[in-house]
Amino acid sequence: MQVTDSIRNTINKLPVSYVFTYRDFNPEVNGREAIIKALNRMVAKGEIAKLSKGKYYKPKETSFGLVPPDQYQVVKDLLGRGDNVVGYLTGYSVYTKLGLTTQVSNTIQIGRNETRPAMQRGMYKISFVNQRNTITEENIPLLQILDAIRFIKKIPDTTINDACKRLFEIVNSLSENDQKQMIRLAKKYPPFVRALLGAMLESLMSDKAVEPLANSLNPITKYKIGVSINRLPNATKWNIQ
Template identity: 60%
Template sequence: MKATDYIASKINRLTRGYVFTYEDFMDEVDSKEAVVKALNRMAAAGKIAKLAKGKYYKPEATPFGTLLPPQEQVVKDMLEENGKIVGYLTGYSIYNQLGLTTQVGSIIQIGKNETRASFKRERYTIAFIRQKNTITKENIPLLQILDAMRYIKKIPDTTVQASIKRLSAIVKGLTNDEQSSLARLALKYPPSTRALLGALLEQLQNETPTDKLRKTLNPITKYSLPGALKALPNAQNWNIE
C-alpha cells in the first residue's frame, strides 16, 4: 500500500475530533517528509484541519459551523509525556462539568507542576495554573475540586453563595477516604482554600481532616468570601466572612 493510501485509510478510521501528528503514521511509513507532505495536502484540500503546527484533526461539520476537537484533545500533548501524567484540565471547562457554571470559555486552563506563559492554539488561549501536589490519575478529580475552591470568586455566571452550596454537595458525595485525601492535598493550597474546605468538612461532621486543616491556619487571619455566611452557617468558625 502506498504511503498516501495508508495515511488516508488510517485517518478514515480515526474518530472525528481526534488530534494527531505525523508520528501517528511512522509505524508504517519510513519518511517523515512524506507523511508531512501528505497531511499538508489533505489539510489544503479540506479533508483534515490544522490545529497548530504539526497537529491535525478530522473536522466535524454542523449547521452551526465546524466543531473544534474536545478540549482534552486540543491540549493532550501537555497532559501526558512518555506515558506519564504531567497535567490535567481545570478552570472553566471543569467548573462546567462540576455544575458550578453553565459557561465554557475560550480559555483552556491546565494544572501542572511546572508552568509556562499562556499561548494561543486555534481559537483557544491555553493558560496554566501551578499545582504543588504530585499529579496522579487518581487525585486529578480532587485537585479539580480544590481548584474550584481556590478560584471560587472567579467562577463565571454564578455567586460565591451558589458555588459553596454546589461544592458542599460535591464534597458530601465523596467517601471518607476521599475527603481525607482532599484535606491532605489542600495543605499545599492557599490558606483561604484550606479554610473553606475545613468549613465544608466540619458541616459534614468529618472531624479528623478538619483538625489537621485548622492547625495550619493563622487564627487571626480573615478570609473574604462575600455571601459565604448564607450558604455556610459555620463559616465564621473558620474566619470566613
C-alpha cells in the first residue's frame, strides 16, 4: 500500500475536525518527509485542511465553507504532556461557557505554570496566563472561575455588575467542598480576587470558612472594581469600590 493510501485510510477513521500531525502516522515506518509530502498533497487536493505548520485536520464542510476545529483541538498539545496536565483553557472561550458573554473571540487563552510568548495558529492567536497553583484535572473548573474573577474587567460584551451577578450564581451553584477549595486556590491570586470571592462567599458560608480570605487582605487597601453596592451589598466591608 502506498504511503498516501495508508494515510488516507487512517484519516478516514479520525473524527471530523480532529487535529493531527505527521507523528500520528508512525514516521519510523514510512519516513517523516514522505508523510509530510503526502499530507501536503492531500491539502492541495482539498481532502484535508492545514491549521498551521505541521498541523492538519479533517474539515467539516457546510454551505458557509469549512468549519475550523474546536479550540481544544487547536491547542491540545499545549494542555498536556503524556498523561500529565500542564495547561487548561481559560479566558474568552470559558467566559462563553460560563454564560458571562456571548461574544466569540479568535484569541485562545491558556493557563499554565510558566510564562510563554503568544503564538499564532491559523485564525487563532494563542496567549498564556500565568497560573501559580498546581494544575490538576479536578481543579481546572475552579481555576477557570477564579480567572474570570481576576479578569472581570476584561470580559467582553457585558458590564461589571452583570458579570458579578453571573459569577455569584456560579459560585453559589458549587458544592461546599468546591467553595472551600476555591478559598485555598484563591490564596495564590491577587488580593482583589480574594476580596471579591470573599464578598460572594460570605452570604453562602460561615464566617469561619471565609476568614482565611479576610485575614489575607490588607485592611486599608481599597479595591477599585466598579461593582455597584446594589449588586454586592457587602462590598464596602471587603473594601471593594
